[in-house]
Amino acid sequence: MREIPLSRPDLDDADVEAVVEVLRTPNLSLGPTGPRFERALADYVGSKHAVSVNSGTSGLHLGVVALGLGEGDEVVTTPFSFVASTNCLLFERVRPVFADIDPVTLDLDPGAAEAAITPRTRALLPVHVFGRPCGIEALTSLARARQLRVIEDSCESLGSSVAGRMTGTFGDLGVFAFYPNKQMTTGEGGMIVTDDDRLAGLCRSLRNQGRGEGGGWLEHERLGYNYRLSDINSALGLSQLGRLEAFVAARQRVVDLYLDALRDIPEVIPPAPARQGERISWFVFVIRLAEGFDRADRDAVLSGLRARGVACRNYFVPIHLQPFIQERLGTREGQFPVTEQVAKRAIALPFHNHLTESDVGQVVEALRQSIAALRVGRTA
């Protein structure tokens, strides 16, 4: 039985050579490759500035610090995301206020976000979940009307766009991430993008131990962090970025294979197609079991897939139900019903650029078997 991994980076000889080239120089960090990667990414998404960091989480954290958010402030965000989108607020003692998600985009519902705004709200933090653009235009309009800042968590959506404008460029700042399961990778890494000169300068200082631009190595203007991305990682990023459009196309091909193969399984809800004017740069391929199935059924399907060599995962566990969040914020089951309904029936299937038709066939056949087993189990 072939084992099919959940994800796999797309690396070629040019990537290896780019990294080795840096290794042959003394400039492993703070050299010329970092700024080249930043400029190339800024140009790709159409932003004035790009500031590289060592992870998407670091980028989100710096975004919170750069916007001056702190204790006593609230930020409205989604409970259906990787936990970093909430942790970046907790790092600065900012209170995350969750609002339920749109059942189609699976991100912050603009109406729910508006209802969650209080006099203490200072910003919105939407996430383009799984690569699908969220209702970013409605959310940025809401933010403007209520004088709120927007941190656009685009860690999963590099290459996605709305009406020709790249995700990450709608908010005061946007953040991308380059973990190896992402559309492109730097091993570990992230990037903050913004058109705001002051925010960009602040983020550059904050990621570099609070040093000022042009200041000495031992001169620190503010409390900062070592969130720098090395030139080694940047070289990989620069090389990968050159092939990003091909990656986006390859991932769309895999999505199309899945959608075709899943058509006649009524128990499976595939991801919704892009809306008019949107381009989805797919991060993961997440299906849902139809209504009526529960968490135990989902877990049974996960077991069934794994038993047949198919890696899979329950994306996501809602953030408000993570034990430490419940303890800190007093959140509980039942507060965000759309999120909970989606999360308990969601399954991420294997997804990467090189999945073949045969691989997808194996995954879907295993899914078919598991669903057939569910039917029998439910009628017993």
Place this chain on the structure above:
Amino acid sequence: MSAAEVELRVRELAREATGDGAASDPLQGGGLDSVAMVRLLAGVEDTFGITLPPGEITAENFASVPALTALVQRLTG
């Protein structure tokens, strides 16, 4: 493997999957929920080296130990 050996092994797998070690036919006891069913399916495939086509994964074929034994024999025969 003889028919009796297949049935014995199927019965053991059904008991493991349902957690009902006492029933003579655990598949008739109503303990075959979705989790148990997936476990049983994987156990049958592993033990007998077969892949059950989705069309064969039916309530009838999993209704009793003899029914599942017959299915296994048909697919291995």
